[in-house]
Amino acid sequence: MTPPAALKRTRIQQEKRELILDAALEVFSAHGFRGSTIDQIADAAGMSKPNLLYYFRRKEDIHEALLQRLLDTWLAPLRELDNVGDPLTELRGYIRRKLEMARDYPRESRLFANEILQGAPRITPMLEGELKTLVDEKAEIIRGWMRDGKIVRTDPWHLIFSIWATTQHYADFDVQVRAVLGPNRGGEGRFEDAARYLEQLFLDGLKPRAAS
Amino acid sequence: MTPPAALKRTRIQQEKRELILDAALEVFSAHGFRGSTIDQIADAAGMSKPNLLYYFRRKEDIHEALLQRLLDTWLAPLRELDNVGDPLTELRGYIRRKLEMARDYPRESRLFANEILQGAPRITPMLEGELKTLVDEKAEIIRGWMRDGKIVRTDPWHLIFSIWATTQHYADFDVQVRAVLGPNRGGEGRFEDAARYLEQLFLDGLKPRAAS
């Protein structure tokens, strides 16, 4: 009778909650929070609206659960950025992983983008807390690389921003990317092209080596 | 009695339509199309809802007018990208202009981002037509620079994407940028920092010149 609280319960609860979250990711990432209706999500999950509301009391609860789960997987690549290998190799690996995420999890990227675009009403504390701490930490590592002359001296925070921006662009602005590339270049190969280009950009920039 | 059709009319019509469009830009860019209500826009414009609807028959008409006006100014920097000056100077200028637009017109950037994120339901034809044509044209110019050895050989389309992504990031993801930079580095100076960093990135990349 009472809807399930924080702690998970039966097998069927696990399954249905999972089902709902996946459906909600599909819907929210395509239409935003306010643009999505509970009915749409229920439809996508193959159940009735009251049934869905049995598992998540409010629309916002779904959204919240989705964001919470998202953030862990979303920041995983950055967490992996480590001080062990060669700096340029580390950065190249990070860029590649982020681009793969944009390719394989575009819905997650768009959900996140939607939230930030709207002013991050539900995750501002996380941005100022957990995320800032993580980025500061990685920025320190990057600064170390600069001190050692392994990479050029520049702003570590903006470096991270530029990696985020360029990779997530292929998920968030996918429609535009495909429209501009056209049917030929816009096919599945576009992510390989992007990977090649971004590696070139981040390692060597655009100025020819030989010339001035 | 009859609401104004396509052709503009009286002085007061001009003024009020302008007022409404500005208010709508504020609201739409902050909440997206479906997240915004006519009442909100009317409030922001300091008039009653029916009065607003006297100037724009439907909510979508406001949005459409807004997008249409936006696109001209939004693509202006790219149109200016020309074959006259030094290629690297041209690109640097383009990046700087785009970043200035992100700083000075963040609402426009977010309105556009919102539209693309939702799958560009209202501007797909423009993307596949006008925008693609323009980008193809500029890509050809860039390819010429590459042939002349003025800039490194790489993918011109993805080059343009990366400029869009890195600059618009500072408007669209402003909340995140400021949260991560914190109160100190996140102040007004962040755009100068970004400009310096991006110039470094696009010209020389991250690999140190001297070392391997």
Add this chain to the structure above:
DNA sequence: CTAACCTTTGTCCATTCGGTCAAAATTTGC
């Protein structure tokens, strides 16, 4: 088999929202 619990659904409700309409208020052309 059955009692307790879990899951599902049809129905209903209050609110919000886009939009209409007729009448009142104001501006404009002469």
Add this chain to the structure above:
DNA sequence: GCAAATTTTGACCGAATGGACAAAGGTTAG
């Protein structure tokens, strides 16, 4: 100054939407 046209508003409407609820339908443990 006045008639015609334009602008503004209060009241209203139907549809969509988030959510409540009780009753019906299944599941599970003993």
